[in-house]
Amino acid sequence: MKSWPLAAALPLALGTAAVGAEMTLPWPVSNNAVAVARGPEGPTLYSFLGMGAGKTFRDIVPLAAACPLKKGTCTALPAPPLPNGRIAGTAVTVSGKVYLFGGYSVGEDGTEVSNPEALAFDPKSGQWETKAPIPVPVDDSVSVAFQDRYVYLVSGWHEDRNIANVQVFNTKENRWFDASPFPGTPVFGQAGAIAGNKIVIADGVAVLGKKPDGHNLYGLVNEAWEGEIDATDPAHITWRRLPPHPGKPAYRMAAAGSGSRALFAGGSENPYNYNGLGYDGAPSKPSVRLFAYDVAAGQWIEFPNKKLASMDHRGMLAAGGKLYILGGMTGKQQVTDRVQVLDTPR
DSSP states (O other): OOOOOOOOOOGGGGGSOOOSSSSOOOOOBBBBEEEEEETTTEEEEESSSOTTTSSGGBBBBEEEEEEETTTTEEEEOOOOOSSSOOOOOOEEETEEEEEEEEEEEEEEEEOOEOOEEEEEEEETTEEEEEOOSSSSBBBSEEEEEETTTTTESSSOOOOOOTTTOOOEETTTTEEEEEEOOOOOOOSSSSSSEHHHHHHHHOOOOEEEOOOOOSEEEEEEEOEEOOOOOOOTEEEEEEEEEEEOSSSOOOOOOEEEOOOOEEEOOOSSSOBBBSBBBTTTTOOOBBBBOOHHHHHHHTEEEEEESSSSSOOSOOOOOETTTTEEEEEOOGGGBBBBBEEEEEEEOO
């Protein structure tokens, strides 16, 4: 295992963000991995990796930021120890540390590579550690934590195809094992969260066939699934199909668990490449939707729309009775630095 000490801060231009009524990140960023953990200044929102405003391979850089809630400002952190940037990674907090998994890099020639890295960040010390790599490198997956020990990576994209694997990382033993596979259509860009011991997965994009030019034909999948994790056997998940959520299926929604609910927000009804342009050639539009699946009541619930339409998210954070969405794309595929703050629906 290798660890890195806290490096020197990034240049002042990427330092503390100006904050008015809302927090803003130090830079516009989309498709960034997010997590909430207790840092040196209390509960803190974290953003790692992602893509900047230019939306090209040059704008995929390994940036990081911290937003302590009591300060209401966001500050740049030293970059994660990666050779280059990543998008479509995922992050989750376990036992006070933030674990960062996967994602993909984009070459100058457009080549996309799924990456196997697993890293752990200690918010108190600012140190990073390498962890056992993901057995099947994956991006655009869903990560959830269970029993403050295990991290589940559900489905996602691997190199040239979607996978049904549910890969589980035991944070205490630094090892991976497989859990009951995802029974739905394998997808990428799906959204998901955990409520108690139940994982809720919604939508995503599948390969539906081939175009006449030989390229993949991508399309949204209108599916929702609930997976109940066995408390005595974390490798065993009992999956059942749920009725579709209200409205049309969506791509790259933000999701968070809160109490007995898995909450979903934003996304786009037109799946797209990393630059926000749809696979059908049309610019994708963000959504204002906010809804949830209540695992205790066994039903979907629609809530009033959020104020800002947004898409291209890797998660939503629940803290102190509020929901937070860090960055993403807004109208006209504009990469934003805004931190959206929503009241947790009652």
